[in-house]
Amino acid sequence: MNSLIIIGATLITLALILYSKAMFSILKGKLLSKKDLFILSIGFMSEIIAVTCMGAVSTKSIFSPHSLLGYIGAILMLAVITWGWKTSGTEEKWAIPIKQLNFFRFVYLFWVISYITGIYSATLR
Numbered sequence: 001m002n003s004l005i006i007i008g009a010t011l012i013t014l015a016l017i018l019y020s021k022a023m024f025s026i027l028k029g030k031l032l033s034k035k036d037l038f039i040l041s042i043g044f045m046s047e048i049i050a051v052t053c054m055g056a057v058s059t060k061s062i063f064s065p066h067s068l069l070g071y072i073g074a075i076l077m078l079a080v081i082t083w084g085w086k087t088s089g090t091e092e093k094w095a096i097p098i099k100q101l102n103f104f105r106f107v108y109l110f111w112v113i114s115y116i117t118g119i120y121s122a123t124l125r
Contacts, residue, residue: 004054004056004057005054007053008049008050008051008052008053009050009054009122010050011046011047011049011053012046012047012050012051012115012118014043015043015044015047016115018039018040018043018046019040019077019108019111020108021039022036022037022039022043023104023105023108026096026104027104027105027108029093030095030101031093031094031095031096032088032093032094032095032096033092034088034093035092036084037085040077040080040081041081041085043077044074044077044078044081047077048074060121064121066117066118066120066121069113070118072114073107073111073113074111076106076107076110077107077111079107080103080104080107
């Protein structure tokens with residue numbers, strides 16, 4: 001197996017772990033913290049590197065169903081992270097409105113579905 005695939009799979013799984021840790025903390029406490037935003041940001045960087053590694057050796061179209069889900073999931077996660085950093089103030093933790101919590105929940109679930117479709121499409125090879 002190509003080493004870029006292994007690196008990509010490891011980094012995308014790391015992104016899943018980091019996103020999960022941060023999102024569970026946010027959704028459970030109904031608070032957003034700079035620590036959680038930092039964890040989400042590291043997860044996003046891990047995701048971008050992973051997608052770059054896997055895309056470099058993939059023979060599938062960049063317009064496959066999984067690829068499109070993945071791109072949308074990454075864009076949505078970037079929106080969550082950007083919104084979080086824009087609303088961060090001097091406080092370490094701050095309450096976020098229920099609509100934003102629901103959006104965070106939707107983005108996280110969407111991203112996990114994209115992750116699962118990636119595993120499924122990898123097993124079809």
